[in-house]
Amino acid sequence: MSTHPTPRANIKDVAREAGVSPTTVSHALNARGQVDAETRARVEQAALKLGYRPNRNAQRLRTGEAHMIVLLSSMPFAVAGGPSRLGFLMEVAAVAAAEALDRRLALVLAPPMENGRVPMELLDVDGALVIEPSADDPNLAYLQRRGLPVVAIGKPAVDAQGASAPDEAALPPYVDIHSGPTTTLLLDHLHAQGARRIAMILGAARRNSYVEARAAYLAFAAAQGQAPLLSLVDEAEGEGGGRRAALALLEAHPDIDAFCVPVDAFATGAVAAALAAGRRIPEDVMVATRYDGLRARTSVPPLTAVDLHLDQVAQQAIALLFDHLRGDTGRRRVDGPAAQLVPRLSSARRS
8 A cells, every 4th residue: 555645636636627727716716707607616526526725825824914714603693693793603703803813814704694504605715613513504515615724613513313423533623612511501500490390492403512402401301200391493483483482382381490492592582481471480480591692691581591611712713723724734623611600590599
């Protein structure tokens, strides 16, 4: 078996494979010039087949020219944005932008879209941070087809059930935000506060955070001898979807005394549902969510949540992406900080 490394494909190899000129390859892969959709697709397929990745990253770092990176999420606006347009995405962006500038990287924020699909072909970027990509994330797939360095915030999903352990080398590099242990932290808190019939509302998308949260909930329910009470909601439904799911659960199971709702938009919907059903919070029903953002803090009553230390997570993600931009691909996973419970009135101990 030969020990010689396989020569790295260059732009001329891609041009020859696709039957076009090197200039067309450059325009197709960088969203420049006039390239028809069929030719662009043929070039992307050729680049993917040959494992071609533009080497402009190392060149720009050597010359000191700034990179352009993008921060994005495929979560729809109803979950990622909210009335104030603040939330998880913006909290990460605030720190990531400063960290990026320290490394001569310019950060572009792709705003959350109604359907979660960002028009990536309009962005001339050299790398990306993707927040909690789903198993079929269109933005991540596009970036990978172009061969751009990508770092995920949250472990990328690989399948709907999470039944098999994926090969870590096959995943994009990521910062692990420990969704399973974070869910257990919330469930243990609700139980310690006296809850004995805890329901869970989760997103239906194929995100690893949902897979881990579901597994943690089922394990918790089994340990407590409780039948699981789980509802899955389309992310695009936002707060209204959480409200409808909570109302249905309360109608079918009137003895529910707590909701663990990792998605904050769904959690505020669950609060509205409990109040509409004549339940007092926290006396009759407690509610806890994952992200300690504006929704949790301004809810009435304020929601028990979790500090994910997103400032540190953003710093770790930028550092990891910077390594990969320079060609240092040794690190593929970074452990984010452990989550910290932020107890509030929505789960205050009942007397």
